[in-house]
Amino acid sequence: MSDETILKPSFFDRHIHDVARDLLGRHLVRSVDGQITGGRIVEVEVYEGQNDRASHARSGAPTKRTAPMFAQPGTIYVYTIYGMYQCLNLRAPTPVGPGAILIRACQPLMARAVMARRRGLVDDADDYAPKMDRKLMSGPGKLCQALSIDTDLSGTMIGEQLALEGGEPIWRQTPERIEATPRRGLNRKTCGDCVDRLWRYVVCDSRWLS
């Protein structure tokens, strides 16, 4: 039985900035051994290719790590940052070819106690308390920890172990709440004028941002 609300890879087969905005409000759902966790996407960033000095694909050629940024739309790209955290990206096409959308923050929705335990906020899921919610998915590294997303997912296709399933996109509810801002964590010395591009999209009044 296929669920019509699960987005297919073809969802990603259009201009990357349209995809990025369309992701806001949708539900990111992770399934591990029957355990479902997930949340509502509230913050994303676009990374392109040769035209974007902040992008892992800036050289224009794939490496073993970055190959998913050059692959079929809907491919998952997970990389390790600072040696200890993972970041989740979803492949979408750009005018220069390679590109991906970094998922930066979600509103926790499903199995929050399980996510709190994965985040190391509690030893036992029974000790979960709602006040922990803001610490579960308010950043790209935190979100991957909460969802048990590791680099072994990189290169696989969206849809089974990790899916976009349900949730109402913000553009269909209150499009004025979509705000474009500069991307976070970049510096002008290495990225140049790229730091000024408004390629971070957020649900502007969300309390779940990074």
Next chain:
DNA sequence: CGTGTGATGTCT
């Protein structure tokens, strides 16, 4: 509340 620092895989 803010600022500073240490942890450390992958690519240049």
Next chain:
DNA sequence: GACATCACACGG
């Protein structure tokens, strides 16, 4: 050496 990060320590 830089980095698309995070948690913790410390000072106000």
